[in-house]
Amino acid sequence: MQRSLIGFIELLMTSVIWGVTYTVLKIALEYMNSFEVAFLRFFVASIFFIPIIFLKKEKYNFREILILIVLGGTGVFLYQTLFIMGESGVSAGASSFIVSTEPIFIYILSLAMRDEKLGIPPILGIILSTVGLIILIQPSDIGSGKMFYVILIILAAISWAIYTIAGKSVLSRHDSLHVTSLSSIIGTAFLFPLAGFSSLVALVHGETYSILSILFLGIGATFLGYLLWFDGLKYVKPSIAGITLYITPFITVFSAAIMIGEPLSPMLLVGGALIISGIAISNIGGIKG
Numbered sequence: 352m353q354r355s356l357i358g359f360i361e362l363l364m365t366s367v368i369w370g371v372t373y374t375v376l377k378i379a380l381e382y383m384n385s386f387e388v389a390f391l392r393f394f395v396a397s398i399f400f401i402p403i404i405f406l407k408k409e410k411y412n413f414r415e416i417l418i419l420i421v422l423g424g425t426g427v428f429l430y431q432t433l434f435i436m437g438e439s440g441v442s443a444g445a446s447s448f449i450v451s452t453e454p455i456f457i458y459i460l461s462l463a464m465r466d467e468k469l470g471i472p473p474i475l476g477i478i479l480s481t482v483g484l485i486i487l488i489q490p491s492d493i494g495s496g497k498m499f500y501v502i503l504i505i506l507a508a509i510s511w512a513i514y515t516i517a518g519k520s521v522l523s524r525h526d527s528l529h530v531t532s533l534s535s536i537i538g539t540a541f542l543f544p545l546a547g548f549s550s551l552v553a554l555v556h557g558e559t560y561s562i563l564s565i566l567f568l569g570i571g572a573t574f575l576g577y578l579l580w581f582d583g584l585k586y587v588k589p590s591i592a593g594i595t596l597y598i599t600p601f602i603t604v605f606s607a608a609i610m611i612g613e614p615l616s617p618m619l620l621v622g623g624a625l626i627i628s629g630i631a632i633s634n635i636g637g638i639k640g
Contacts, residue, residue: 358586361579362595368579370602372572373438373447374610375564380439382561383553388568389431390546391554393539395569400532407529411521418521419534426514427538432545434507440500442613445487447603448623449504451596452480454630456512464516476633483625486618528581535573597627 379388411419438446458473488501521530554565584592600623607613 358583361583365579370599373443373603374606379564385435386545387550390542392568396573399574403532422534423537428541429510437503443607444604447600473633476629480629487622
């Protein structure tokens with residue numbers, strides 16, 4: 352019982368850290384472009400991930416290596432670049448709620464692959480989340496160009512869904528933290544050409560806030576976040592773990608209001624609440640994340 356409580360606290364801490372992450376990304380984007388932020392985040396994290404690869408010895412066959420490359424391309428390269436580019440034009444709170452629709456896309460892709468069956472709760476959940484998304488986007492603002500950034504974030508959610516489904520076979524046979532570490536390093540290599548050596552110079556000689564934000568994103572949100580998450584999952588049921596993630600967007604909303612002065616609009620909170628409620632209802636029907 353005590354170990355389960357510690358595991359739950361670890362998962363809760365991870366959700367809080369990831370909630371603040373979306374706000375810190377906004378701060379980092381004030382000093383660097385999207386590609387630099389994405390690369391530097393995982394470059395810093397990779398410094399800590401590399402020892403895990405050697406400490407936890409795993410052997411992969413050729414097919415699994417190809418899957419790891421796909422994971423690095425979708426879960427790191429595509430997800431990070433699409434999301435961070437999207438967040439550059441949308442508030443931290445809104446972007447956090449939008450990207451939380453990931454389980455919906457996991458379910459849709461699973462349906463297409465016939466790994467899931469059509470069910471009433473997931474359909475109701477998708478409808479509710481879609482209504483919440485429409486309220487969140489506020490169609491009257493689409494003319495301002497916000498829709499472009501919203502689409503980027505939705506594409507990021509889809510890329511994470513692909514990452515999740517593609518990684519299931521490898522994760523079932525190998526240590527999850529080792530797989531995460533290796534795919535993160537591969538994704539970092541994909542990001543490097545877009546960021547270049549100039550991003551490393553920017554990290555070393557950057558302003559205090561830019562350096563602190565990258566260190567938080569790399570060490571806190573990425574390395575420590577994954578470490579706490581996977582350790583917590585050892586002692587807590589996945590269904591319970593998923594519930595802790597529901598608080599992440601709300602942490603983002605309040606941290607963004609405190610740290611960068613983003614307004615707490617009623618439409619944001621209502622739309623976000625509908626999205627989270629829709630995902631919760633969908634989970635009752637068996638959406639697997």
